[in-house]
Amino acid sequence: MKIVLKSPLDMHLHLRDGDMLESIARCSSRYFAGAIVMPNLVMPVTSIDEVISYKKRVLKAIGDDKFEPYMTLFFKSDYRYNFLKEAKEYIKAIKLYPSGITTNSEGGVSSFEIDDLRETLEAMSELNIPLLVHGETNGFVMDREKEFSSFYEKIALTFPKLKIVMEHITDKNSVELLNRHDNLYATITLHHLLITLDDVAGGLLRPHLFCKPIAKRYEDREALQKVALNGHPKVMFGSDSAPHPRDKKESCGCAAGIFSAPVALSALCELFEKNDKLENLQKFISDNAIKIYGIKPIKKEIVLEKKEFLVPQKYGNVVPMFAGEKLSWSSYESTSS
Amino acid sequence: MKIVLKSPLDMHLHLRDGDMLESIARCSSRYFAGAIVMPNLVMPVTSIDEVISYKKRVLKAIGDDKFEPYMTLFFKSDYRYNFLKEAKEYIKAIKLYPSGITTNSEGGVSSFEIDDLRETLEAMSELNIPLLVHGETNGFVMDREKEFSSFYEKIALTFPKLKIVMEHITDKNSVELLNRHDNLYATITLHHLLITLDDVAGGLLRPHLFCKPIAKRYEDREALQKVALNGHPKVMFGSDSAPHPRDKKESCGCAAGIFSAPVALSALCELFEKNDKLENLQKFISDNAIKIYGIKPIKKEIVLEKKEFLVPQKYGNVVPMFAGEKLSWSSYESTSS
Numbered sequence: 001m002k003i004v005l006k007s008p009l010d011m012h013l014h015l016r017d018g019d020m021l022e023s024i025a026r027c028s029s030r031y032f033a034g035a036i037v038m039p040n041l042v043m044p045v046t047s048i049d050e051v052i053s054y055k056k057r058v059l060k061a062i063g064d065d066k067f068e069p070y071m072t073l074f075f076k077s078d079y080r081y082n083f084l085k086e087a088k089e090y091i092k093a094i095k096l097y098p099s100g101i102t103t104n105s106e107g108g109v110s111s112f113e114i115d116d117l118r119e120t121l122e123a124m125s126e127l128n129i130p131l132l133v134h135g136e137t138n139g140f141v142m143d144r145e146k147e148f149s150s151f152y153e154k155i156a157l158t159f160p161k162l163k164i165v166m167e168h169i170t171d172k173n174s175v176e177l178l179n180r181h182d183n184l185y186a187t188i189t190l191h192h193l194l195i196t197l198d199d200v201a202g203g204l205l206r207p208h209l210f211c212k213p214i215a216k217r218y219e220d221r222e223a224l225q226k227v228a229l230n231g232h233p234k235v236m237f238g239s240d241s242a243p244h245p246r247d248k249k250e251s252c253g254c255a256a257g258i259f260s261a262p263v264a265l266s267a268l269c270e271l272f273e274k275n276d277k278l279e280n281l282q283k284f285i286s287d288n289a290i291k292i293y294g295i296k297p298i299k300k301e302i303v304l305e306k307k308e309f310l311v312p313q314k315y316g317n318v319v320p321m322f323a324g325e326k327l328s329w330s331s332y333e334s335t336s337s
Numbered sequence: 338m339k340i341v342l343k344s345p346l347d348m349h350l351h352l353r354d355g356d357m358l359e360s361i362a363r364c365s366s367r368y369f370a371g372a373i374v375m376p377n378l379v380m381p382v383t384s385i386d387e388v389i390s391y392k393k394r395v396l397k398a399i400g401d402d403k404f405e406p407y408m409t410l411f412f413k414s415d416y417r418y419n420f421l422k423e424a425k426e427y428i429k430a431i432k433l434y435p436s437g438i439t440t441n442s443e444g445g446v447s448s449f450e451i452d453d454l455r456e457t458l459e460a461m462s463e464l465n466i467p468l469l470v471h472g473e474t475n476g477f478v479m480d481r482e483k484e485f486s487s488f489y490e491k492i493a494l495t496f497p498k499l500k501i502v503m504e505h506i507t508d509k510n511s512v513e514l515l516n517r518h519d520n521l522y523a524t525i526t527l528h529h530l531l532i533t534l535d536d537v538a539g540g541l542l543r544p545h546l547f548c549k550p551i552a553k554r555y556e557d558r559e560a561l562q563k564v565a566l567n568g569h570p571k572v573m574f575g576s577d578s579a580p581h582p583r584d585k586k587e588s589c590g591c592a593a594g595i596f597s598a599p600v601a602l603s604a605l606c607e608l609f610e611k612n613d614k615l616e617n618l619q620k621f622i623s624d625n626a627i628k629i630y631g632i633k634p635i636k637k638e639i640v641l642e643k644k645e646f647l648v649p650q651k652y653g654n655v656v657p658m659f660a661g662e663k664l665s666w667s668s669y670e671s672t673s674s
Contacts, residue, residue, distance in 0.1 A: 140554060141534055141539040142534065142554075196477070201547065201551055202477075203590075204590035204592060204593070205591035205592075206590060206591075207542055207544070210538065250588050250589055252544065252586075254543075255541060256542070
């Protein structure tokens with residue numbers, strides 16, 4: 001049994017930089033036609049020069065794979081119209097991080113007063129640059145995303161023409177927000193469709209399943225599955241694949257992030273098949289994103305074949321999701337594409 | 338500034354066996370006059386011979402420290418009156434584990450029907466042997482203890498003369514149960530008085546703070562602190578100190594357990610002082626347990642002195658709670674005792 005996915009897109013990806021970028025970039029570029037590349041490098045990407053030079057490094061790392069890195073800027077509240085107008089030629093979106101909320105987010109936003117953000121968000125709205133948001137407060141870990149929802153509602157109402165993507169949503173409350181505001185969209189990761197806090201901390205503690213936002217409850221996972229599996233038009237796949245060296249994961253203070261890029265298509269295929277929803281995978285993996293972002297991705301066909309895929313224990317020094325386990329679908333680029 | 342604790346008791350302790358026992362036993366026997374020693378060895382302690390021989394090994398490991406190990410049996414629903422009558426000479430309590438719920442609990446209880454437990458619990462009630470319970474269901478990790486409360490209520494009502502200790506309680510619901518049933522008691526750990534899930538998984542993932550039951554919410558910690566700090570007569574200190582070798586904690590599947598024995602008295606002193614409740618520490622650390630268990634511990638005075646205690650990074654190959662951090666109280670045995 002085979003299915004063909006047209007131009008799969010990963011609308012939330014961490015490619016890192018330097019050796020790590022070199023080591024893992026092809027885990028994405030082999031299977032996807034493009035990806036939104038997150039800007040939270042150790043020195044966040046905040047200038048056009050940095051966007052250009054980071055994109056060059058990404059393109060070098062992927063070699064001759066057919067893959068379009070959609071670049072982003074790290075949100076700063078002092079970006080103004082003229083800068084953004086020029087930047088728009090080089091980026092597809094701007095990512096807002098609350099300060100200190102996740103890996104390399106220390107330079108993020110610390111005031112969520114609309115007045116402190118107004119000029120930048122108005123310019124983005126006018127220029128039709130989507131705002132991507134890591135939506136968590138610094139409250140109790142299981143409540144952070146829910147607590148953030150008042151901010152989502154506030155910016156959705158204040159800037160009705162601004163496209164706002166709630167990144168890697170994890171709870172049922174965020175799913176409900178999708179239907180409440182026309183200009184709210186969402187990405188959903190593979191892992192939040194599959195795991196709950198029980199998988200992270202219910203048996204042994206599993207550092208390789210530790211991510212931010214943390215996986216939540218069964219009813220949250222169910223709400224996420226429902227919109228993803230049904231191809232809800234405002235929902236896109238974004239892996240949030242985030243590699244860390246093994247020794248940063250299996251240590252006394254384990255960094256947040258799950259490396260899912262090389263297993264994402266196979267595992268999604270399994271999930272959609274199990275729920276008898278394979279016909280909606282194309283929407284979730286590409287079509288919805290194309291409409292939401294108004295992009296024309298590289299034409300690339302990825303074949304998913306029902307053939308055992310034994311996931312490697314490591315890619316370089318990074319342990320992937322499902323390391324050493326067997327998935328029932330394998331993926332490769334169609335030779336006809 | 339100094340205070341003296343009379344015969345501090347740790348009413349829930351894992352001393353392990355073999356090399357680990359030899360390596361960590363004195364971390365308890367140096368600071369405590371006695372401890373309830375848990376029976377969940379790799380081969381659980383289920384016979385009188387095993388109790389006797391385990392106690393010998395414990396006594397050998399503590400050398401000439403003045404310390405009484407209060408032995409326990411691993412609950413089995415086929416223990417009968419005559420066996421228990423004889424066992425009573427050698428044990429202070431019996432510990433019930435739901436099957437598979439934590440470290441070495443595979444041989445635990447799988448049916449919670451009263452009829453399946455009745456004969457054993459009736460005999461224990463008649464013989465006045467306390468029942469110690471690891472109270473968790475196999476539900477969602479944050480709800481397990483709360484879900485277990487219906488079982489606590491059922492056995493408390495069915496066996497009104499049986500002393501039931503809810504071990505290492507972690508949520509406010511369990512605190513409420515204490516006041517609802519005369520025959521329900523509780524131990525509380527150091528770590529559940531200090532941490533929440535935020536400390537385990539809210540920033541970096543901290544395997545050395547991973548334990549079962551998992552640390553819960555701020556309101557839960559507050560409820561636990563309230564009864565402990567006020568010396569609630571049904572509440573005893575039980576460290577649940579549970580050493581694992583460092584490589585079992587910092588790994589791709591980290592075992593549950595926090596090694597707090599060597600820091601427990603210092604850290605408790607800090608907590609009680611900060612809350613201006615030092616006068617209640619003696620109740621929490623010894624007096625309540627003496628009354629609840631009806632025991633006469635070895636006379637031993639431990640001095641807590643306000644003097645910096647730099648916690649070692651490791652004891653043998655075990656990383657303690659507060660490794661490398663400074664506590665403001667040091668403890669040692671009084672030379673006059």
